[in-house]
Amino acid sequence: VKSIHREVVFPHPPERVWKALTDPRILGMWLMEADGFEPRVGCRFRFRTKPAPGFDGIIHCVVIDAEPPSRLTYTWASGKQRSTTVRWQLHPHSDGTRLVLDHDGFGGVAGWVLKTMLGRGWGHKLRDYMPLLLERLAATADNPDGISREGLLECASPRT
Amino acid sequence: MIAAKHDAFAALADPTRRRLLELLARSELRVNDMARRFDVSRPAISQHLRVLRDAGLVRETRVGRERHYRLRARPLRHVYDWVRRYEKFWDESLRKLGDTLDRDDL
Numbered sequence: 001v002k003s004i005h006r007e008v009v010f011p012h013p014p015e016r017v018w019k020a021l022t023d024p025r026i027l028g029m030w031l032m033e034a035d036g037f038e039p040r041v042g043c044r045f046r047f048r049t050k051p052a053p054g055f056d057g058i059i060h061c062v063v064i065d066a067e068p069p070s071r072l073t074y075t076w077a078s079g080k081q082r083s084t085t086v087r088w089q090l091h092p093h094s095d096g097t098r099l100v101l102d103h104d105g106f107g108g109v110a111g112w113v114l115k116t117m118l119g120r121g122w123g124h125k126l127r128d129y130m131p132l133l134l135e136r137l138a139a140t141a142d143n144p145d146g147i148s149r150e151g152l153l154e155c156a157s158p159r160t
Numbered sequence: 161m162i163a164a165k166h167d168a169f170a171a172l173a174d175p176t177r178r179r180l181l182e183l184l185a186r187s188e189l190r191v192n193d194m195a196r197r198f199d200v201s202r203p204a205i206s207q208h209l210r211v212l213r214d215a216g217l218v219r220e221t222r223v224g225r226e227r228h229y230r231l232r233a234r235p236l237r238h239v240y241d242w243v244r245r246y247e248k249f250w251d252e253s254l255r256k257l258g259d260t261l262d263r264d265d266l
Binding site: 006010016017099103 | 246247250251253254256257258259260261263266
């Protein structure tokens with residue numbers, strides 16, 4: 001199941017985009033500080049950002065695929081979250097590079113909500129149901145009680 | 161309240177309960193209405209509904225001798241917001257990547 005999917009065309013050649021995705025100095029400019037990152041399968045590294053309540057600011061990653069300048073995949077896990085997968089694909093494009101991002105593998109409640117929101121793998125019934133659900137969600141938005149951020153981080157953990 | 165929070169996640173981990181919520185998002189239903197649509201016994205449906213009710217995901221009202229159930233979406237709202245934050249994080253990062261790529265000193 002594809003969870004978060006984005007495609008962007010950049011007016012730069014794949015080699016330049018690849019460099020921005022894999023050079024820790026440049027990663028720090030647009031994504032996060034990447035301690036110990038190398039685009040090499042098996043490389044364990046950490047993304048580091050500002051901590052927040054319920055989040056120590058560290059994302060633990062392992063490179064599982066690296067093919068310059070076209071493919072880069074690493075696992076992505078923070079806090080109690082189950083490990084998810086971030087995949088970058090770089091395709092030559094007439095204007096430069098088409099960059100495809102897929103962030104997959106959300107489990108539990110977060111996975112269900114993602115699937116539901118994006119309507120992937122669900123039949124026509126879902127499309128009828130989702131607007132209703134969102135309407136109801138909007139109607140309850142002002143109510144402060146509910147689930148803590150800790151709980152939300154946990155919602156991506158396995159529940160088997 | 162802590163226990164209830166955890167229950168919400170456990171409640172949603174079960175595929176039958178998620179399907180029940182999908183049904184309840186459309187309309188208020190009785191146990192019989194729901195049992196008819198699932199290959200699950202009436203007592204089993206009642207058990208699932210109890211879990212959902214304890215987790216704050218459905219509201220139960222008595223109408224005469226019958227119990228009616230409806231979705232209470234508030235806990236889902238927070239999960240939805242969490243997912244939206246993740247999407248916003250990537251949109252923002254990709255925007256910054258574009259700016260970074262345009263720099264001369266890369």
